[in-house]
Amino acid sequence: MSSGAAVPTPPPTTPGPHAEAGTVVLTAADISRALTRIAHEIVERNKGAHDLVLLGIPTRGVPLAARLAERLVAIEGASADAALDPQAIVGELDVTMYRDDLHRHPTRTIGATRLPASGVDGKVVVLVDDVLYSGRTIRAALDAISDLGRPRAVQLAALVDRGHRELPIRPDFVGKNLPTSTSERVSVRLAEVDGDPGDGAPADAVVIRPAAGATAAEAGA
Amino acid sequence: MSSAATTTYVLRGARPLGGEPVDLVLSGGVIAEVAAVGAASPTDAVVVDATDLVALPGLVDLHTHLREPGREDAETIESGTRAAAAGGFTAVHAMANTTPVADTAGVVEQVWRLGRDAGWVDVHPVGAVSVGLAGRQLAELGAMADSAARVRVFSDDGRCVDDPILMRRALEYVKAFDGVVAQHAQEPRLTEGAQMNEGVVSAELGLAGWPAVAEEAIIARDVLLAEHVGSRLHVCHLSTAGSVEIVRWAKGRGIDVTAEVTPHHLILTDELARGYDPTFKVNPPLRTAADVEAVREGLADGTIDIVATDHAPHAREDKDCEWAAAAFGMTGLETALSVVQQTMVDTGRMTWADVARVLSAAPARIGRIDTGERAQGRPLEVGEPANVTLVDPAARRVVDGAGQVTASTNTPFQGHDLPGAVVATFLRGRATVLDGAPVEAAEAQGVRA
């Protein structure tokens, strides 16, 4: 503004990481299978989809939560008396304002927080994120949830757990445990967020690269 | 009181008024000889290499604020007159808005005496028109005129003599001793709370506007008053195109009016207010580019008679604050000649002879200090008092307020690269500035008048 310093703008959402060196550790089919398995585990752990709320953490936790909700409805739809609406059990939880590292980065754009109409009070909330790393995002998410209500329980689902936890946090449901070094970058691409790469490669993928060249798709927390 | 200097100077190869080089010999307080280059060789003379330097008669400022008595934290008569010498001046008129106001013979004599003791330039106090500058009652103009200071210029500068009756009386009264009223033209009701020129910039900045008409209306009234009572009027620091027009009209009509413009109004515009830097807060305010062009034109064609600095030093705290709280004014003694060179000489609109007219001869004549033993503003001719300024027109310098001689730093030209430099100043044959630096009192001990 007055200083002439630019207000940081969100980076483009097209990642193009496939053009860079990297190892695909999960393909689209792997991701789909992992999500299906997690959905079954959630149902098993909670003895059904009753009272479940899936909250995706932006950016890529949101479509993952939506995909999980669809699978839950598909699994439970056969047995449940009342047909579940995936929209009714999924929401998104922006944790930006609860982060403890705001001072370490340029100003972050605040995302939306949207809860299902039923709210979170007395529910079992499953937090959904793409990559679990230091655990700080989840710490922020737990604070954010407590400002929104009092769930009966909070569980955590992550597509990838890359280790290096800095807080006593562990996931309840994991798509893939991925041993990494801290210098490596783990990128998750999802069609809903990152679009079609347009070169015939599948939209969905998890890629691991040796440091640098990271994009916005990289999940650092 | 004779100011006979003991040293004889030969200014070798100086160019009087920018003309052909000559040797100027200064001896016994007067210009003793004007000779061909190398021809002058008096014994025991100090030879100053003045090759390529322009020689001007010592500059005369009709409008200086020396701040003493009262605000010695901003400037003293000693520091202000030394700054004047550094700027090439040999005489200044010290404005009356001191504390106490210079509205009695006692105060003007004190200022005059302090100026004489300092010895850098001749200090001619300006007397207040009204008691306390309040605009109600005439000050003792006659007593000030008869005092040792022999005051001839009267002004409530900083305030306008807006009461038309008081202005008429003052114009009439000073005729008795050939005085002049120097009016600060500012209609007070039109400028209540005013902060800067009223126009596009003030509208945007939300600073209360100072319309051009507030200056022009007073000048128009005053020239008509001067005509009616047959008096002499001087218009201080006019700043607008309209003011130039009115003075031009008045002169065409034969009215005895003179006018001055400041160096800053010759070059700076109200755009500078945009950063809210109070350095650029001045009264009258900086105007538009069109006004700058008009005052240059007026100065070139003689409508405006003189350039006067309105040197207004201020203590740092009076400028280191929000705009509305800041004092009006900027320093100018040490940059005036450079600004005139840049705007008028280097642009081809004036010659160095014109510079001598507007910065020496004309102000001395208006102030009635152009005759007698201590005459100022005289031609560079044999037998005239040796008031000489040597200027290097090819020099350039970057202005730094902290490095100036004046005690204050509120120069609007901070960081500007200006042409021209004063190399030497001689007051009645005595060097007050040599090699661009004031000749300190210790060196000049015993030779001061």
Next chain:
Amino acid sequence: MRHLLSTQDLSRPDAVRILDTAAQMAATQSREIKKLPTLRGRTVVNLFYEDSTRTRISFETAAKRLSADVINFSAKGSSVSKGESLKDTALTLQAMGADAVVVRHQASGAPHVLAHAGWLDAAVVNAGDGTHQHPTQALLDAYTLRRHLSGTALAAPGASGPDDAAARGAGLDGRHVAIVGDVLHSRVARSNVHLLHTLGARVTLVAPPTLLPVGVQTWPCEVSYDLDATLAGDTAHGGPDAVMMLRVQRERMSGAGAGGGAFFPNPLEYSRKYGLDARRLGLLAEHAIVMHPGPMNRGLEISAQAADSPRAVIVEQVANGVAVRMAVLYLLLAGSDEAEVAGAPAAATAPLAAPVPTVERVPAS
């Protein structure tokens, strides 16, 4: 964003970002627990040289909702008359470790001086300076306008409330706003003219010629002396989508006021020619809204019927003020200083930054 001093400094992306952030802030303010931990450990000083309980409380609420420590510094008397100089006050605040200084000052440009004189490292937010700028007021006005003049709010006049979803990312393109009253002395008008223009709106200033500044012709707006004609609209353009009434001080009419006074003959004539009353309310398009920055002079620039009509969004403006000020404080204080000093787009230097704003989307099926 280092300081917020004037809406003239805001580019369109800057402005839209503030409004979008304000929308997210507003969403948190309908919760039971309104307080966020975002600015924990940061200190916000409200430095008020003028009494303005509304603005101070709004900033104070915004800072507290973000968990900042708030210090209210009410500087009675100014360096113009008496008391401590602005510089010494600034040095004091610097020593206290202020991270942001929200300043209200009667002198135009005082926030600019605070921000640039080198006395203070804190971010400076202009909360109204003299007759210069009041940028957060303009931002809250723009935010209010955007909610009411986007999407369904505009398409179905009167039928529905504000449309926050349609407003996200939007400007005010094609909208027409009339700002009526004492433009000369109004920092609100100055801020709004530039901001609304930046956001694509067309602005008409309506005032008696005495209450328009010399130089207004260079502003990016139109000027009218006739309120009825402006409200009725012309053939090329319809009437305004919003009317913003400015406060008129009664003392301006007298011949003795500051700046010369005598701006209009008397309050009755002012009301007749420039007041928003029931009849003029009837001239407005069905979707048009009525705004006022407050405090109102009922019966002078706005009648009770207009102030209390369903079109008036005056109370909502107050609520939106908190959200907008939260957004401004967030954007000024939440990020690191270092990354933005370079002036380069910060996202380029720190890939982890700034996740894309989420948009609600239908999951792929």
